[in-house]
Every structure is written in C-alpha cells, then in structure tokens.
Amino acid sequence: MSYRILRIHTQDECPGFHNPLTLCLCLLSVVSIFLARVNCYYPRIPKAGGARRDAARKETPAAETGPTRNFINRLPNPVHLGYSFRMSTRRFNSLPAQVAARIREEIAKGRWTKTVPGRDKLVKEFGVSGKTVEAALQLLQNEGLLVSQGPGRRRRIVADMNSSLPSLKVAILTFDPLAMTEGYIIEMQHQLNEAGHSAFFASKSLTELGFDVKKVSRFVKETKADAWVVQSAPREILERMAGQSSPVFALFGRRRGLPIAGTGPDKNPAYQAVTRKLLALGHKRIVLLTRKARRIPIPGASEQTFLEELANGGVLPSSYNLPDWEETVEGFHRGLESIFQITPPTALIVDESHFFLAALQFCANRGLRVPNDVSLVSTDDSRHFAWFRPSISHIRWDRKAVMRRIERWAANISRNKSDLRQTFTKAIFIEGGTIGPVGEGG
Numbered sequence: 001m002s003y004r005i006l007r008i009h010t011q012d013e014c015p016g017f018h019n020p021l022t023l024c025l026c027l028l029s030v031v032s033i034f035l036a037r038v039n040c041y042y043p044r045i046p047k048a049g050g051a052r053r054d055a056a057r058k059e060t061p062a063a064e065t066g067p068t069r070n071f072i073n074r075l076p077n078p079v080h081l082g083y084s085f086r087m088s089t090r091r092f093n094s095l096p097a098q099v100a101a102r103i104r105e106e107i108a109k110g111r112w113t114k115t116v117p118g119r120d121k122l123v124k125e126f127g128v129s130g131k132t133v134e135a136a137l138q139l140l141q142n143e144g145l146l147v148s149q150g151p152g153r154r155r156r157i158v159a160d161m162n163s164s165l166p167s168l169k170v171a172i173l174t175f176d177p178l179a180m181t182e183g184y185i186i187e188m189q190h191q192l193n194e195a196g197h198s199a200f201f202a203s204k205s206l207t208e209l210g211f212d213v214k215k216v217s218r219f220v221k222e223t224k225a226d227a228w229v230v231q232s233a234p235r236e237i238l239e240r241m242a243g244q245s246s247p248v249f250a251l252f253g254r255r256r257g258l259p260i261a262g263t264g265p266d267k268n269p270a271y272q273a274v275t276r277k278l279l280a281l282g283h284k285r286i287v288l289l290t291r292k293a294r295r296i297p298i299p300g301a302s303e304q305t306f307l308e309e310l311a312n313g314g315v316l317p318s319s320y321n322l323p324d325w326e327e328t329v330e331g332f333h334r335g336l337e338s339i340f341q342i343t344p345p346t347a348l349i350v351d352e353s354h355f356f357l358a359a360l361q362f363c364a365n366r367g368l369r370v371p372n373d374v375s376l377v378s379t380d381d382s383r384h385f386a387w388f389r390p391s392i393s394h395i396r397w398d399r400k401a402v403m404r405r406i407e408r409w410a411a412n413i414s415r416n417k418s419d420l421r422q423t424f425t426k427a428i429f430i431e432g433g434t435i436g437p438v439g440e441g442g
Contacts (some may be wrong), residue, residue, distance in 0.1 A: 176205045401425045
C-alpha cells in the first residue's frame with residue numbers, strides 16, 4: 001500500500017474545511033484508510049510447529065506480540081484530500097488454500113516424505129477445523145500431490161516437492177468457434193491458468209480446418225504448445241494426434257480404445273432411458289439429430305444405443321431415425337424442413353443444447369406445440385434451461401468432474417508423468433415438460 005503523505009491543513013490554511021461536506025469526505029477517507037490498514041494486520045493461520053511458537057510467545061512481553069504489536073506506530077498518517085492514493089489489490093487466499101500452502105511447504109522442506117499426518121493431527125497443528133483440513137487435503141489431492149489410500153488412512157505423497165513444477169502452455173482446439181463461448185470451456189481455461197499453466201484457444205477450430213487430418217496435423221506442428229486439449233474430435237484425428245510428441249487430452253470425441261487421455265460423460269444409459277420413455281409414451285417416429293462426426297463412418301456408442309433400443313421396441317431403425325444434414329445454420333433448418341415435410345416425427349432428440357434451442361424455435365415458427373404435437377429432448381444441459389417453463393427434458397452430467405480430470409492430467413504431464421487414463425462421468429436423463437404422449441395425429 002502506498003500513500004502520498006501530507007499533514008491535514010487547518011481551517012485557516014484550507015478554506016474548504018469550512019464546508020461541512022468537504023470535512024465529512026475527509027474524515028471518511030481517513031477512516032477507510034484506517035480500516036484497510038487494520039485489515040492488513042489481521043492474523044493469518046499459524047504456521048507449522050505451533051507448540052514452539054506458543055512457547056516463544058510466553059517468553060516475549062505481551063506488548064510485543066499479537067496483531068496489536070507496534071499498532072499505534074503503524075496507524076496511517078492523515079491524507080490531504082487534494083492528493084490521490086492507491087489501495088493495495090492484494091488477493092488473500094481462502095483458509096483451506098492457506099492450509100494447503102502450509103502443508104505443501106512442509107512437504108517441500110522434507111518434514112513429511114511418505115504420508116501426511118491424519119486430519120486430527122493437522123487440526124492441532126494449524127488450529128483450524130476438521131472441515132478446513134479436509135478441504136485443504138482435497139485441494140492437494142486434486143493437484144496430484146497426494147493420493148487417498150482409503151477411509152481412515154493417511155494420504156500418500158506422490159510428488160517430489162523439492163523441484164518446482166514447470167507450467168505448461170496448453171492449446172485448446174475446439175470443435176467450432178462457438179465452443180469458445182461455452183461456459184465449461186471458459187471455466188476449463190480459467191482453472192488451468194489458476195493452476196499455473198498458460199491455456200489459450202488455438203487460432204483455428206476443427207470446423208475451420210475442415211476436419212482434414214493432414215491440415216490438423218500441420219496446424220498442431222506449427223502452433224507452439226506443450227500440450228493439447230481437443231474437443232469432440234473425430235476418431236481419425238485423435239488417432240493421428242495420439243502418435244505425436246505433444247501430449248493430447250481428448251475432451252469428448254470418439255476416443256474409446258485409443259492410447260490417449262480423455263474424459264466425457266457416459267451417455268449410453270441416458271440414451272437408453274430417453275428412448276424407452278418415448279416408446280412407452282407411444283412414439284414410433286423418433287428422430288435423433290446429431291453431428292456428422294457422431295454418425296460417420298459408423299454411429300457412435302450413444303447413437304448405437306438409440307438404434308438398438310428402437311429395434312428392441314419394435315421400430316425398424318433406418319436413416320430416417322438418424323438423418324444426414326449439413327452442419328451449417330441453413331443446413332440445419334433445411335434438414336428440419338425435410339424431416340417434417342413428408343413423415344413428421346412425433347419426437348425429436350437433439351444433440352447439443354444450441355441445436356435444441358434452434359429446433360424449439362423451428363417448431364414454434366411452424367405452429368407446432370411442444371409436447372402436444374412433438375416431444376423434444378436435449379442430450380445436453382444448459383444454464384438457460386433453468387428459465388424455461390415447462391422445464392426442458394434433457395440429459396445432465398457433472399461438468400466439474402470433467403474439469404477436475406483435465407486439471408489432474410495437466411499436473412501429471414507437468415511432472416513428466418505419463419497419463420493416458422480415460423474416465424467417464426455418469427449422465428442421467430431428467431424428464432421435463434417437453435415430452436408427452438403421442439398426439440392425435442401421431
């Protein structure tokens with residue numbers, strides 16, 4: 001905190017002080033500075049070795065210890081209203097983050113080498129609650145520094161803290177430019193940056209590269225990055241990127257069976273639940289709208305589940321149920337026009353929330369009532385859905401679990417630790433007011 005210090009002028013020296021408003025503003029400024037300085041000396045959590053610190057305090061006169069030490073001498077000087085000052089914008093970490101930092105320091109010093117003490121000992125060590133200690137340990141576990149060994153057992157230390165962890169330059173290759181505005185993608189970038197890495201969006205998306213394997217491979221080589229996160233990539237692109245020198249993380253995409261790290265929701269059970277529900281409501285003309293990468297060369301796992309459930313329900317699957325369409329705004333609406341022109345579906349399952357909203361608008365423009373004339377289901381959640389009444393039928397999955405997996409992968413890569421593990425987050429079908437029984441025309 002820095003100030004431009006001057007003494008307060010008397011009323012004779014500064015005629016403005018005859019004005020009550022000016023005097024009040026001056027006093028408020030001095031009080032605000034005083035409170036800010038008090039806040040700066042608010043005590044932090046005690047460091048490790050609390051017993052030694054307490055013993056030292058007993059040998060020190062009371063006037064020289066605690067937050068009031070030399071307090072009078074540290075009071076802010078008066079500040080003349082005619083001069084500006086700037087307050088410190090220093091950011092204080094949360095209490096669990098402070099405890100995690102102290103544990104990290106003790107590990108770096110070599111005090112704890114194989115395991116960290118249990119919760120009760122750390123509570124006494126730092127003088128905080130058990131919940132705070134658990135939160136701090138979870139932070140370190142998310143970083144990859146600690147590994148849980150089960151309930152009631154001490155967490156194991158898995159990283160060498162004596163050497164600093166280098167930060168990564170992580171390039172994020174999205175499916176299309178629109179994906180850069182999606183909340184969970186922005187959150188992923190933010191969390192990687194918070195972890196000390198430098199995450200940035202690649203200058204082109206997969207769509208802009210035409211999903212051409214050679215163009216993508218050349219683009220990756222020309223872009224300066226230590227690691228890549230690739231969103232919803234086709235299998236042939238992931239196969240090529242899995243063989244390159246830079247580590248790659250597949251965020252969604254057709255990654256099953258490939259030697260590549262990845263994560264995403266397991267939507268197969270949710271697709272099964274959606275299809276069975278629609279069949280139970282009497283729907284036979286059910287159409288699933290999904291991207292080309294999910295249909296070609298063969299349907300993806302979730303799409304295959306949908307087609308299998310149709311067959312199990314007595315509906316012979318065909319291209320009608322999984323139609324082809326051009327992935328442009330005009331192409332999407334032309335595809336809908338074509339679907340509803342001859343044999344209108346009684347139910348639409350739409351992959352990705354923005355396509356769902358476009359389909360909902362299409363139905364409204366045609367005078368189709370939802371769910372009376374057509375039932376609608378989104379295969380993804382959206383923060384916008386909270387504002388809809390009746391509620392939207394959709395598939396929901398935990399985005400935070402996906403973000404945590406990416407953070408752990410980046411932490412492992414920064415330690416030169418191989419990480420090719422693939423995880424799948426549970427997805428569930430949330431039934432809302434956009435589905436119903438087949439109407440009279442169905």
